[in-house]
Each structure stands twice: as C-alpha cells, then as structure tokens.
Amino acid sequence: MDYFLLYSNCVLVKGAHRATLCDLQKGAVYFIPKPLADLFLEDQAVDLVQLREKTEGDMVLFLMEIIDSLVENQLGFYTNQQEWKRFPALNKEWLFPAHISHCILDTATGRLDYFTESFVEQLSKLCCNFVQLRFFGIPPIEHLENILRLITGSQIKSVEILMPWNTAYESGCTYGKWINDYKKISSLVCWGAPSTCVVKEGARAMGYLLYTSEQINAATHCGIIDQGMFSTNITTYTESLNFNSCLNRKISIDIQGDVKNCPSMKESYGNIGDTTLVEAIGKPGFKKYWNITKDQVSICKDCEFRHVCTDCRAYLEDPGDVYSKPLKCGYDPYICEWAEWSTHPLKQKGINFYGLEKPAF
Amino acid sequence: MIARSESERQKTINEFLDWLDAHRENLPVNAATWTFQYIEQQAVPEHELVSLGKYNARKAASISFYKPYSKICKF
Numbered sequence: 001m002d003y004f005l006l007y008s009n010c011v012l013v014k015g016a017h018r019a020t021l022c023d024l025q026k027g028a029v030y031f032i033p034k035p036l037a038d039l040f041l042e043d044q045a046v047d048l049v050q051l052r053e054k055t056e057g058d059m060v061l062f063l064m065e066i067i068d069s070l071v072e073n074q075l076g077f078y079t080n081q082q083e084w085k086r087f088p089a090l091n092k093e094w095l096f097p098a099h100i101s102h103c104i105l106d107t108a109t110g111r112l113d114y115f116t117e118s119f120v121e122q123l124s125k126l127c128c129n130f131v132q133l134r135f136f137g138i139p140p141i142e143h144l145e146n147i148l149r150l151i152t153g154s155q156i157k158s159v160e161i162l163m164p165w166n167t168a169y170e171s172g173c174t175y176g177k178w179i180n181d182y183k184k185i186s187s188l189v190c191w192g193a194p195s196t197c198v199v200k201e202g203a204r205a206m207g208y209l210l211y212t213s214e215q216i217n218a219a220t221h222c223g224i225i226d227q228g229m230f231s232t233n234i235t236t237y238t239e240s241l242n243f244n245s246c247l248n249r250k251i252s253i254d255i256q257g258d259v260k261n262c263p264s265m266k267e268s269y270g271n272i273g274d275t276t277l278v279e280a281i282g283k284p285g286f287k288k289y290w291n292i293t294k295d296q297v298s299i300c301k302d303c304e305f306r307h308v309c310t311d312c313r314a315y316l317e318d319p320g321d322v323y324s325k326p327l328k329c330g331y332d333p334y335i336c337e338w339a340e341w342s343t344h345p346l347k348q349k350g351i352n353f354y355g356l357e358k359p360a361f
Numbered sequence: 362m363i364a365r366s367e368s369e370r371q372k373t374i375n376e377f378l379d380w381l382d383a384h385r386e387n388l389p390v391n392a393a394t395w396t397f398q399y400i401e402q403q404a405v406p407e408h409e410l411v412s413l414g415k416y417n418a419r420k421a422a423s424i425s426f427y428k429p430y431s432k433i434c435k436f
Contacts, residue, residue: 074394077391077394083390101426102426102430104430104431124414124415130425130426130430131430132430132431134431134433152412153412154414155413155414155415155416156414157413157423157424157425158423158424158425158426160425160426160430162433162434183409183411183422183423184411184423186423186425186426187425189434191434196436198436203422204422204424204425205424205425206422206423206424206425210436212434212436214434216433216434219433221433221434222431222432222433223432224432224433224434224435225432226432226435228435228436229429229432229435231427231428231429233427233428235427235428236427236428239428245428246432262431263431310428310429310432312432328432
C-alpha cells in the first residue's frame, strides 16, 4: 500500500497557509498543513514513497501520523497506484433543475400583499422551491397564515421566516402553532427576543424555532460571513466551483417592491407591481454576478474555506472593485485568524461607503 | 407504530452481518470498514404528509435549502 487516496466525497481545498479536507457527506471540515497538501497528486492522492523521499527527519513521522488520523476519520484509505484509478473523482458539475433556486422577500411593514396565487404561480414557472420571508415589521397573524397556506399547496419545498419577536404572539403560542401546522417551515427566526436560544429543535433541518436578541430591522444586516454559516455539502461545493455561491439563481424583492439580485444591492430590474419575475430575469445584467466564483475574488481565492462558505457581492471591502473580498468577513487566510470586521482599519472605507457605521448592524 | 424490542433489533442486525459475510467477495473492497445504524421507519398519518406540489409527491418531511438563503443572522 504505497498510496493514500481520499474518498471521492472528501475534497482538498488549498489555502495560502493551510488546507482543508471537506467531508461533503458528513458535513465536516478538517485542517491539514500546507506541506502535506502540497504532496497531493491531482488533489486526490499522496504517494507515500515520494513523501518519505521528499520530506526530511521528524516531518515524515508527523505527516504519516496525520494521514493515519485521516484514515481513522474515514476521509481516505491506503491503496496502490493500480487501484487508485479505479476510484474516480467527484463529478465537479453543478446541476440544479431550476431557473431560480431561491427567493428572498423583504417587507418593512409586515405585509407582502403581492404574495398571491399568481405570485406563487410565477415562482412555480421558475421552479423556485426555496423561499425566505424577512419581516422587518410584525406580520398580522391572518396575513402570514394566508401566505403559509399558499406555500403549503405549492411546489415550494421550504420557507425560512424572520420576523420581530412579539409578546402577544409568544404568550398565544402562535410561533409554536405555526411550526406545528405548517410543515414547510424550515426555520422561524424571531429577532429582538429577550434572549438568543433554540426554542424548538427541528429534525432534518426542518421545523426550527429560534429566538435571537439581535435587532434585524433592515437588509443592511445581511452579508455576514461566519463559520456558523458554512455549508459543507456537495451542492454548495460544486456550485461554488462553478458559480457565485450567494447570487447564482437567486431573486429578491426589497422593501420597495423592487426586483433585485439581492435586497441589499442597488440595481433594480423592475417593480413587482408592474414587472413579472420572468421579465426581470430576462433583463440585461440580471445574471452578471452569477459567474463570479470564489476563485476569482481577491483574498477569498487564497482561503481554505472558500468552497464551503457563501459569498457576498452587496457589501465589498473595496466598493469600486466587483472582485473585492466581502466586507463583513473578518477572516485572514494568510495568518488563519478571525477578527471583528466592523472595527478593522481596512474595512472603514467600505463601512463608510455603505453607511454601516450607524448602529444598524 | 410500536418500536421493535431489543431482541428483534439485534436479530435484524445479525441477519445483516451474516449477509455481509456471505457476500464479501461481491462487495467493495472497503466493505470491512463500513459502519451502519439501525433506523426504524416511522409511519406518518396521511394527513400529516407534506405535499411537494404538482407531481403528487407526498413525504413525511420536506427538505430545506442546502445553504443559507441570506446571511442576516448567526447562531
């Protein structure tokens, strides 16, 4: 056995200072040192004979111990050169059977009056199966239940809801009732709550009721890049290799009713009052961000997390450069450290440009 | 639905292990490293099934999106 070979669901992502091995089936990320990452052939296998020849002294033992632990954690196995080629690599194509994969709808008032049967029909034509409703005002119970009934009977697979925490809804057990009655709710996040906690644990990523004490009262809160938001799965990985991991196949409607790539972005492709979603998507420029991959974005291209992370093109460190790093990411892949982005000296230009210096975030 | 007794569960596990032994030569080379879990399928009443739209797909639970819809709050 003179080769170590990764299972095809475990992928190597090289960064400037270290690399990650992402187990896309178990959803786990492991770090490996750069000297070991550099020994991988075709990002799949390590020639153990070469490792012993090219590496000096105690380093051989150190790297072999790491490889042993990777075998223990079921990331790969020992094999030989002939066997290696019998294990094909993961197909890197990203295929998604929809013109639009997800839709974000913002409202400042608590009402989404355009969310009618005909709007659901528009989503259906685009094969959009995932919807997020972001309420910055309290939705009336009957209004939200009407929306949820429309979703229940549609081809939409799941809906995530953000809304202000409300004492009357809490004491009336309204949140819990919604989670129980509407099985397509993946999570209901109540912001401005007295504490941050998981109120009801869901199952298989569906049916979560979460409270957060954060005040999420505007789209400017979006764009946070954090380890808690990593998605280690085949779909995110392959999409990230080929497309923008935030804006690809996304459509949004902001609080004014303007159809956009993302509610935080400036460009509008018409108002939902007089433009259909299909018309908006067909307008020049709507898909211009879809092909900006993490491998093209400054600094992100050197980050070992880039294919489990999502991007943000709405808030950029350098607002004049469309390939700039996301403003709200505090990770430095050159020293492998996370820092608070909002106080970082290099971020102040972007913070001032987007008007984020106010206590809105 | 009533969960199976421990002896019934063990019987099923043993049957599977015997099957693995009997078919070792037809299984992948890493079959010896396989781990498995015993999961009982729970029956879901008809009225609690989730309808996934125009293809009459009805499931016990729907599926969530594979990545964050937006990055607006962290837990």
